[in-house]
Amino acid sequence: MPVLSLAKTLMSHLFWVRTRSIFLSSLLVTGLWQGLHYKGNFEFLELILFDRFVRQQAPLSPDSRLLLVTITEEDLHRHGWPITDDVLAATLQSLQKHQPRVIGLDLYRDLPNPPGQEALSQQLQADNLIAIEEVVGNIPPPPQVSRDRVGFNDLILDRDGVLRRSLLLVTAPEEDYYSFALRLSRQYLAPEGINFRLGDRALWFNNIPLLPLNPHAGGYQNADTNGYQMLIDYRNSNNLAPTVTLSQVLDNTVPPDLIAGKIVLIGTVASSLKDFVLTPYSASRSDDFQMSGVMIHAQIVSQLLDLATQERHPFYYATQWQEMLWLWGWTILGSALAWLFKHPLALGSLSILSVLGLGGIGWILFSQQIWLPVVAPALGFELALGLAMSHRLLYTTTRDPLTGLLNRTSFIHHLKRRLQPSPVALGVIFIELDRLDLVANSLGNSISDRLLLAAVTRLKSVVPRAAHLARIGNNKFALALWQTHPDTLIQQADRVHQVLAKPFNIVQKELVTASNIGIAIAQPQRQHNAAHLLRDAHTAMYRAKALGTDRYEVFAQGMLEEVVDRFTLENELRQAIAKQEFALYYQPIVSLANEQITGFEALIRWHHPQRGFISPGRFIPVAEETGLIVPLGEWICQTACQQSAQWSQQFPNLPLIISVNLSGRQFQETQLIHKLAYFIKSAGIPASNLKLEITESMVMQNVEAAIDLMLGFKALGCKLSLDDFGTGYSSLSQLRRFPVDTLKVDRSFVVKMGQSPEDRQIVRMIVDLGHLLGMDIIAEGIENEQDRDRLRSLMCEYGQGYFWSKPVSVAEATQLLQQQP
Ligand code: C2E
Ligand code: CA
Ligand code: CA
Secondary structure (H helix, E strand, O other), X not given: OHHHHHHHHHOOHHXXXXXXXXXXXXXXHHHHHHHHHHOOOOHHHHHHHHHHHHHHOOOOOOOOOEEEEEEOHHHHHHHOOOOOHHHHHHHHHHHHOOOOOEEEEOOOOOOOOOOOHHHXXXXXXXXXXXXXXXXXXXXXXXXXXXXXXXXXXXXEEOOOOEEEEEEEEEEOOOOXXXXXXHHHHHHHHHHHOOOEEXXXXXXXEOOEEEOOOOOOOOOOOOOOOOOEEEEOOOOOOOOOOOEEEHHHHHOOOOOHHHOOOOEEEEEEOOHHHOOEEEOOOHHHOOOOOOEEHHHHHHHHHHHHHHHHOOOOOOOEEOOHHHXXXXXXXXXXXXXXXXXXXXXXXXHXXXXXXXXXXXXXXXXXXXXXXXXXXXXXXXXXXXXXXXXXXXXXXXXXHHEOOOOXXXXXXXXXXXXXXXXXXXXXXXXXXXXXXOXXXXXXXXXXXXXXXXXXXXXXXXXXXXXXXXXXXEEEEOOEEEEEEOOOOHHHHHHHHHHHHHHHHOOEEXXXXXXXXXXXXXXXXXXXXXXXXXXXXXXXXXXXXXXHHHXXXXXXXXXXXXHHHHHHHHHHHHHHHHHHOOOOOEEEEEEEEEEOOOOOEEEEEEEEEEEEOOOEEEOHHHHHHHHHHHOOHHHHHHHHHHHHHHHHHHHHXXXXXXXOEEEEXXXXXXXXXXXXXXXXXXXXXXXXXXXXXXXXXXXXXXXXHOHHHHHHHHHHHHHHOOEEEEEEEOOOOOOHHHHHHOOOOEEEEOHHHHHHHOOOHHHHHHHHHHHHHHHHOOOEEEEEOOOOHHHHHHHHHOOOOEEEOOOOOOOEOHHHHHHHHHHOO
C-alpha cells in the first residue's frame, strides 16, 4: 500500500508539471547554449576566467634546467642594435666554453651584421645551437644553421591578443616543421634517453602522450587549432629561470654551473625592441605587464620538459558530450531550484551560492589540470532558473496547484477572450461536487484531496479537448464549451453527472459523491459579461441543488433575483422566531347544516417589520429546506394548543376543534408525537380538540411509514384530516387504510364547480367517497352563497372560506365566537 500511495503522489499533477518544466527549460537552455557555444559567444568570458585561474595558482619555483641570457636596455646601450656579428660570436663562444647542452638563439640573424661575419658563421655551425625562423613574417633562419636545428616561432595569440596556446608542430608532405621550443626540448631530452616521436593522433615522449588541443577544448569554443597545439601552463609570471645579461656573459662573470648542461636561451627583454606579448598575468598588473618572447619560449620549454619527465600533467579536456552533460546538469539544478524554493530570498541566495559553488568546482578542477567551461554553465544555470521561475509564476497565477486545472481568474479571462471579438454560442457548465466536506471532516484532507483528484480525472475523461475546465472553488468546477448547441451542453452535463455518480474507490473505501450542475448559455450576437455568465451558471447550479434535482438546471432570467431573495429570506427567517414576528391566524370552519362555527384552521402569518406581510406559501418551503420548520412547527403546535385551552375556558359549551397544518419535514420527525403529547398535556386540553392536517403528497412519499405515524397520532387521541384532497394520487385501496377522520376538498374543485356539471360530479364523487369510508368532509375556499348551497345539497358537512371569514387574529376570532347565537 505505501508503494501505491507513493505512486499516487507521483501521479499528482504538480509533480509532472514540475518535472516537465525542469526538463524542458534545462533542455532548452542547453540547446540554445550549445548553439551559442559553437559561435564562440562565451569564449571571451571563459578565457578571462581562465586567466584568473592561472593567476590564482601557486607559482612554481624557477626552472634550473634553463639559463636566460637577456639583452637588456643597458646591453643595447653598450653594444648597439642590432648587435654586430662579432659581439654575438663572442657571446656564443663564451657560453660554449662551459658546455651548455643546448643554446637557443631567439634572435633573427638572416643577414650579416659586420664585422665578425666569419667568427659568427663558425659559431652558428655548432650542433647544439638551435635557431629560430619566422614562418608567418617570412624571416628565414641564418643560412649556416642546418634544417634540423631550426624551429619556428610558435606563439599563437587568442582573439583577445593574449597568449595561451603554443603551436608545437606542423606536418607537411615534404617536411615536418618543429617549433623552437620543441626543438630545444628534444635536443635537451635526447641524452636522457627520452625520445620524441610523432605518433597516432598524439605527440609522444617515449610512452607519454601529448594530446593535441581540439577546437572546443575547455573554454575554447571554436579555436583555430591547426597543427599540434598545446595549452601553455605558465610556470610563474616573473621568476622563470636563472637569468643573466649579455654583458655578464661577455664579461665572463657568469658562474659556469649555471651554463653547464643547461638550455641557454638568448633573447631580448629591452622594452624599446617591443618583443612582448600579453599573457594571463597581464590583466592583474596595473603597469600593462607583458612577457618578452624569450621568456615565453622558456615557459614552453620548461613545460615540455616537465611533461616528458612527468613532473606536470598535461591539461585534460572533457569531450563535447561530457561538457554538454555538465552544462545540462547545471541547468537542471537551476530550474529545479526555481520550482522547489518559492521564497525570493531563499531562491536568490541559493542561486548565488550555486554559482559560487560552480566557480569553486571549476577552480578545483583547474588546479588538477582539468579545464571545464564555467561561465556558460553559470549563465545557463541562471537562465534556466529564470525560465523555470517565470513558468512557475505563470502556472501558479493561472492554475490551481492541486488539480492543475485553470483557476477562476484565468477561466474568466478565457471566457472574456471568446466573448469579445465575435460572440458565438458558448456555454458554461457549473459543477459542484457534493459531500466533499463530509469526506474531509470524517476521513481527513488527504483522502478528500484524492477523491477530488479522482473526480477531476473522471471529469477530464468526458470533457472535449477544446473545452476549458477550471476549478473555481474548493469543490466547484466550471466547464466552458465553445461554439456549442444547447443540446450538446445538456448532453455534456449528463455525461458529467453520470461519471461523477459512480462510486470512487479510494484507499479501499468506496466513496460516493453527487454533483449539482448548472448551465448558462451565452446567446450569439448578444453582449455577455464573462463574470456574469459564470455567476448565472452558478445560480442555476444553486437552483438545481435547492430543488434537489440531482441533475442540472439551465439558467433562466429571474433565477438570480430569486436566489438573492431566497438568501435574504432565509437569513431573516432565522431571526424571525426570536423576534416574535410570527402570529397564528384562525379561519373558522363552519357547519353547513346550521352555520355554527365548529372549529378553526390555524394559519401562520409573518409580519416582517420592513417587508410587511409575507405569505406562508413563500416562506414555508424555505423553512422546510433549511430545517427551520422544526422549531417553527413546534411553536405553531404549542400556540394552537394554548389557544384551544383559552377558548375552552371562555366558551365551555362550544366543542371547538383547532386544525394545525403539518409540513412534510415535520411529518418525518418521529420526535413530533412526544412533543405534541407534551404540548397537549401542558395546555390541559383533550387531545381530540386537536386536528392535524396532512396532505396527500406527504403521505404518498412513504405510505407504510405514514400510516404508522398516523396511527401514532390517533393513539395519542388527535384527529387527522387529509388536506388538499384530489390534487394528489392516492389510490382508493390505500385511502381505505388511512386512519383519517376528515377529507378536505381542495379549493380548486370548489372554484370549478360553478363552471360545468362535470366538475360538480367530481365534487359529488369525492364527498360520496369520503362518506363511504366513514369520513366527514370539509370544502375549502367557499367564497359565495351558491358554492355553499351546492355543497350543502351534496351533503358536505363543513365549509371553510372567505364567504364566512378570512383567517383572522385571535381577537377577531374570539369576537366571531361571541357573535354566534
Ligand atoms: P392550506 O393548508 O391549503 O390553507 C388554506 C389556504 O387557503 C390559506 O392560505 C387560506 O387563507 C386560503 N383560503 C381559505 N379560504 C379561502 C377562500 O375562500 N378563498 C381563497 N382564495 N383562499 C382561501 P394561506 O394562509 O395563505 O396558507 C397557504 C398555505 O400555507 C396553506 O395551505 C398551508 O399549506 C401553508 N400553511 C399556512 N400556515 C401553515 C402552518 O401553520 N403550518 C404549515 N405547515 N403550513 C402552513
Ligand atoms: Ca390546511
Ligand atoms: Ca388546503
